Every structure is written in structure tokens, then in C-alpha cells.
Amino acid sequence: MADQTPPEGPDRRVVLGGFLAAATLAVGGGMAWNIARQPSARVTVLRHRDYDDGLAAHLVEGIERYPHIIAKARGGRVVLKPNFVEFHAGRPINTDVRFVASAVEAFRRIGAAEVLVGEGPGHLRDTEYLLEATGLDAHLRDVGARFVDLNVDDGHAVVLPHDETGFGKIHFAKTAVTADLLVSLAKMKTHHWAGATLTMKNMFGIVPSAIYGWPKNPLHWKGINQSIFDIWDSVRPGFGIIDGIVAMEGDGPIMGTARPFGAVVMGDNLPAVDAHTCRLMGLRPEKMPYLEAAAKAGGTIHPWRIEALGDAVAAESFHILDHLSHLRA
Amino acid sequence: MPYEQAIRWLKQARGEEAWGYLPGGTPRGEPTVWACAAGLRPPTEWLARADLEWAILPAAAALSDSPGVEALRERWLDTLLDEAQPSLSGQTLDVGDHVDGFIPGWAWFPETFSWVEPTCFALISLERCGRSDHPRYAEGVRLLEDRVCVDGGWNYGNDEVLGVDLPSYAHSSGWALLALPRGHRLVEAGLARLQQILERPSTRSLAVAALAAGRHGGNPWPFVDALLARQAPDGSFGMGRVDRTALAAVALRMASRGTSPLTGTVALPDRPEQTDG
Numbered sequence: 001m002a003d004q005t006p007p008e009g010p011d012r013r014v015v016l017g018g019f020l021a022a023a024t025l026a027v028g029g030g031m032a033w034n035i036a037r038q039p040s041a042r043v044t045v046l047r048h049r050d051y052d053d054g055l056a057a058h059l060v061e062g063i064e065r066y067p068h069i070i071a072k073a074r075g076g077r078v079v080l081k082p083n084f085v086e087f088h089a090g091r092p093i094n095t096d097v098r099f100v101a102s103a104v105e106a107f108r109r110i111g112a113a114e115v116l117v118g119e120g121p122g123h124l125r126d127t128e129y130l131l132e133a134t135g136l137d138a139h140l141r142d143v144g145a146r147f148v149d150l151n152v153d154d155g156h157a158v159v160l161p162h163d164e165t166g167f168g169k170i171h172f173a174k175t176a177v178t179a180d181l182l183v184s185l186a187k188m189k190t191h192h193w194a195g196a197t198l199t200m201k202n203m204f205g206i207v208p209s210a211i212y213g214w215p216k217n218p219l220h221w222k223g224i225n226q227s228i229f230d231i232w233d234s235v236r237p238g239f240g241i242i243d244g245i246v247a248m249e250g251d252g253p254i255m256g257t258a259r260p261f262g263a264v265v266m267g268d269n270l271p272a273v274d275a276h277t278c279r280l281m282g283l284r285p286e287k288m289p290y291l292e293a294a295a296k297a298g299g300t301i302h303p304w305r306i307e308a309l310g311d312a313v314a315a316e317s318f319h320i321l322d323h324l325s326h327l328r329a
Numbered sequence: 330m331p332y333e334q335a336i337r338w339l340k341q342a343r344g345e346e347a348w349g350y351l352p353g354g355t356p357r358g359e360p361t362v363w364a365c366a367a368g369l370r371p372p373t374e375w376l377a378r379a380d381l382e383w384a385i386l387p388a389a390a391a392l393s394d395s396p397g398v399e400a401l402r403e404r405w406l407d408t409l410l411d412e413a414q415p416s417l418s419g420q421t422l423d424v425g426d427h428v429d430g431f432i433p434g435w436a437w438f439p440e441t442f443s444w445v446e447p448t449c450f451a452l453i454s455l456e457r458c459g460r461s462d463h464p465r466y467a468e469g470v471r472l473l474e475d476r477v478c479v480d481g482g483w484n485y486g487n488d489e490v491l492g493v494d495l496p497s498y499a500h501s502s503g504w505a506l507l508a509l510p511r512g513h514r515l516v517e518a519g520l521a522r523l524q525q526i527l528e529r530p531s532t533r534s535l536a537v538a539a540l541a542a543g544r545h546g547g548n549p550w551p552f553v554d555a556l557l558a559r560q561a562p563d564g565s566f567g568m569g570r571v572d573r574t575a576l577a578a579v580a581l582r583m584a585s586r587g588t589s590p591l592t593g594t595v596a597l598p599d600r601p602e603q604t605d606g
Contacts, residue, residue: 087529129499210357211382
């Protein structure tokens, strides 16, 4: 298992402050500085109300707003990482299988040499069951794409630049972290512990359960917010796309209810994509510790630093559990 | 001969040292111990030096009838009973009123919480290797009793979260039944729950269900027949995966020979007459 040198980044103490002393930093000049140091980001929202045949073309239209992503994908190996967790008939727990197939088609049209779909389901160990029950297996066969079970993939150790979890390094699925372009293909869902599970939380699935167990228990044991941050911070997936056509609200990520929202959100700065999506859900991203930490480590969450592209889609108020009421906008 | 076909495929899938999840892949604990349970010769040198990770929990059971590995088995059993940290003895935690987080079971990863499946693996190893009189065995059974879902089966984790009952899953339920002592009060309802597997089958769930039914005197044949229907022409199961093919072979071994390392010797009911078409 190879080690990867951590990328240059802010000092660990800067990020730690996000978890420990957010309030004290959010005053006066400190606040302005924190906003100004967030790089500007562009998030695209596409109005799309159904999982129809036109979705792939619409996705291409959105991705084309990011020429450097097109350059990475063209001729390269693209790994799409959807969110597949469990299967309950009628519950929008997972990235819709038609959405996944459309994304495969979109990246092929852009010119990717190979498009793989990789996931390491966090809950169900029986990936074969999950693929068949959700229909993902059949849809990938239809579009001729290969599925890689990231739970049993070879490990590729990456040193954690800020190490909020204390792991020092994490063995990620090699297929995911060695891709020319890793795309988080998330589902728009509330989450009963983290507030929302979007492109950053979706990256739990690149941690192989054959090493870390189910449901990636060490990540929860070390702290869900710290783990979300460390995984994003160390891997920095190139692109994120959120399936918000039919979202989930309430007791997500599993036992919530369907909420038709009719939109796709995408961008190359995952914290910005997640923060913008939170606002569309009626949530306050700055109250989510992992997003606040990301904002101090090169991510963007402040609305002043996010340029919204695409269609005008109004924010709604997603139902969340009472103990998360502090996240309501 | 489906069992022999699966064994031939597994032999070809073996890497230089042991088995990986995919043919010829990096050797890993889980596929290797299931391949041994299927009846293949254990790669003893590799097993002696490799980090089997959580697969150390079922290893003693999987190799319980393999000759020449007695010392390894004892080492694995001692390890799974070792309370010193870091170990796979599950950490206890106050997780609310509904689930008793203070029952010690076993974990997937050192120094984390106890979960259903690793606890099942440890219980099967202790029982198959004559250590079921150890106090940890009774505690593990108590954990399974605590986590049973309202529908009679087992979820991979808790039976409820934030006041909401969770459904059971076929695969976890099969392992829990395989681990429970014969005659346990939860077996009957659990076996009934296993029938759901036939609606949405998978290689692993069918294999474990067949083993669980065989162990408890139930009818494994519907699961065995559904399993056979999934065998690829090359003898493999489950999209060419070693771990799935090996578990299927363990079930077929029990079905054809009336014994397996995960169940011991079982008394199977007569197989219904097969009809053409």
C-alpha cells in the first residue's frame, strides 16, 4: 500500500479552530478574513424534474461550464462514486440508478476513455444484493459500464493533512483515489447526525469496509464531522454532482421520506456544492462543523464567494428532526 | 457436479500465496478463510504471518476440520478472547434505552463498537472449536438476543435508531441464525424470516440461509436450489467473486455431504423430487 504525500495546506490549528471555537472566530475582522480567504467557487443548478432520457445531455450542459474538468475527463479514467447504502422499496435512499446511468453517458460524451462506477456501501455487506435490488446492475449492463466494489478494493494509504480524526492516514480504495477524475455522485438527503449528506459525506464510500468494517465504524467512532472533513481534505475529489430530482427529508439518510425537488446541483468545489445545496434545502451550512472546517482549508461555503450558475431554483424548507433545529435557516 | 465445479474455479482463482476477493487478487483474510471452509487446502504459511483483519473471527471455524492447523486455530481463538487493547472485543457504549450497548460482543475494527456479524463469526468459531463454555460466548448470544428486530430477523446493526424500528436483512439474519445455539428460542421466527431471501436473493444470503437452515433442522433445499440457479457456467458465483463463490461452495458442501466446517454434521431432510422444466 503506497503512501501519498499530503498536499500543501493550512496549518492544522487553523482547521481545528473550526471544531472548537467557531464562535470566537466569527467576529469582526476575523470573520471578514475567513470569508475573503475562501476561494471563489461556481455552483451550477439545473432544473430537471424527472429521470428521463434528456438527463445525460443536461448533465453535459452543466459540466461544460467547467473546462478544466472536461480536460481532466477527456481521454482519462473517470470514477463515478454514487451513494448506495441500503434498499427499501419506494424510499429514495440511493442515487437514482437512472441518474447514475445518465452520468456515465454524460462523461462518455465529454470524451472519457473509461467511466467506472465505484461504491463501497456503508451499511449492507451484501453488495451483490444491493446492485440487483436497486437495479443498478441492470442499468450498468445497459450502458456497458463496469461496477467496482470499493469495499474490497486494494487499499491506497493517504496521509491526512490536518488529521482531525487522529488516524494519521487512511487506506482508501485505490480505484477511487488513482482515477484521473473522481466524481462524487451524491443524493440530496437530510442526515439525522450530520444534518445533510451530500457530496462530501458521500465520500465515506471510498473507505474500504474490508479493512475498516461496516458501517465504516471507525469513522463514526472518531467523529462523523471530523471524518467527513479528513476524507475530503485528503482526497479532494475533482467534481460533485447531486441528484436532487427526488430528494429525501426527515429521518435521513435511510428512514426519511421522498421530497420531489426537481434539480441537479454540481460544481468543482465540493464544500461549495454542499453549502449551496444546504441553502436550497433550507439549512444553514455554516452551522455544520465539517463544512465550517472545510471553509478554513481551501473550501468555500460563504454565499458571497459562491457564484450560482444555471437555473433559478428557489430554496425550500426540508423537514429535519427536532434535535437538528439549530440548522434551520 | 456444482460443488466440484465451484472448487475447480476456486483453485484457479488462487493467487500465489492465498485468495483475494477477485481471482488472482491481493491475498485477503475473508476470501481465504471461506475458500478453506469450502474444502481447499489452507495456505498455512500465509495464514501464519498475514494480518487477517476481522476475518480472524471466523477463521477458527472455517478451518475447524482442516488438518495441520491446530496451533493456528488456538492462536486465533486466544486472540478473539483477548480483552487487551487493541482487540476486536467490541467497545461498550451508552446508545440509549432500546439497545444495550454494554453487552460485549465483537467488532469489525479494533477499539470500535460491537456489531451483529463479527459477533456471529466469533460465536461460530467458539462453538465449532469447543469453547462455547467461555463466558464471552454467552455474552455474544445475549447481544444477538438484544439486537433482534421486531420482524424476527437481524439488521446489520441496531434494531432501532432514534425511536424508529429498523428492518432486518437477509444476510445478517442468516449469520445470526447460524451463530445461535441449536434450540434457541429465536430460531423458529428467524428461520421463517429467512424466506424473504427467496424474493430478492443473492449468493451470500442464499448460502448463509442454507447453512443456517441446515444447522437448525430446517429445510435448506429452496435456498440450495436458488443458489444453484445462480452458478455461472465456469462454476463461479456472485459476479466472479472469490468470497461469494467460496461461501456458496461451503453451502453446497453441506448439501452434498451433510457436513461443513461452519455447521458441523447436520441431518438434512430428504430433497424433494426434481422435475424437468
